[in-house]
Amino acid sequence: MRNIKLTIEYDGRRYLGWQRLGDSEKTIQGKIEGVLEQILGEKIEIIGSGRTDSGAHARGQVANFKTASNMDLTEMQNLLNRYLPRDIIIKKIEEVHERFHARYNAEGKKYSYYIWNEVIPSAFEGYHTYYYPEQLDMDKVNAACQRLVGTYDFIGFSSLKKSKKSTVRTVKEISVEREGSILHFTFVGDGFLYNMVRIMMGTILEIAAGKLPIETIDEVFAKKIRANAGVTAPALGLFLDEVYYPENN
Incomplete structure (x- = not known):
């Protein structure tokens, strides 16, 4: 075979x-x-x-x-x-190789998330970006991104009710670049739980818009309660960019 x-x-x-x-x-x-x-x-x-x-x-x-x-x-x-x-x-x-397994051999993933950050929505970008017209404090955006980087139990930033498997993940990078009216967020980690990128994204946005304090992130890590985090950002802005494998795969 x-x-x-x-x-x-x-x-x-x-x-x-x-x-x-x-x-x-x-x-x-x-x-x-x-x-x-x-x-x-x-x-x-x-x-x-x-x-x-x-x-x-x-x-x-x-x-x-x-x-x-x-x-x-x-x-x-x-x-x-x-x-x-x-x-x-x-x-x-x-x-x-016959032993290659797309899921079990994966060592990490890279995602992008796109925000249309203008008062007026876009007729063209609306299918691939999340329209978020609120004014965002970019210092808070960057501070929230950095607070989410590291090795933690991310169960509070997921839609999992409970899991017999470990919910500890390492997020290696969260960065953001402005491309005109679009904010392009990049998430890189060794793995992501169900809805984890979208919940982190929603939390970052609510912190940057002044709806949540930045300490929310520490509270979610400490208490592991999903309800304490921000909203789940819509799927339409999310792209799986790359899956990482060992070189011999």
Whole structure:
């Protein structure tokens, strides 16, 4: 059996997220599996590096699947991009070691989140940015970002009710750049809990808008209570940019 690794780009507006559900036609995983089964003539199950939320996007989602087919990889990529919807693109396809696992071998991820920070909304950027017209104190933005960097139990910054697995994560970087009317936030870490980036983003915004004190972050870490953090920012501004793997993968 061959083990095939995919690097995938998609616009998540029309979909219920990555993970295949009962109605697989409305998920990214379901769409890709459906096309693979048609072109390869066998049952296919793809393994993603992790879930993305309903409405969220990706520039560098990674997945792998096993196949008995000997089809040339360039042909396979061309057929996938021909028959998949135009908002799902296979950017790269490669054969990897049989033990490669897109989820278990991942060492970290990089996300972007985009804010449209103007009084007047944008007709063009509205599908890929969160319209947030409030005036933001950039000193508070940067201070909140830095306070979230480090190794902590992030359960209070997630939508998980409880978990048998560790909820300790290391956030290596949170930075922000202004690109015209858009604030581009970058989040890099060894892993992220369910809705963690979106809740951190909502908390940063509420602190910068003067709705929450910056000490809120310390309180959430100490008490581990989700309700003490800020709102969950919408999925439409979120992009999975890259998944990191060991060099030998």
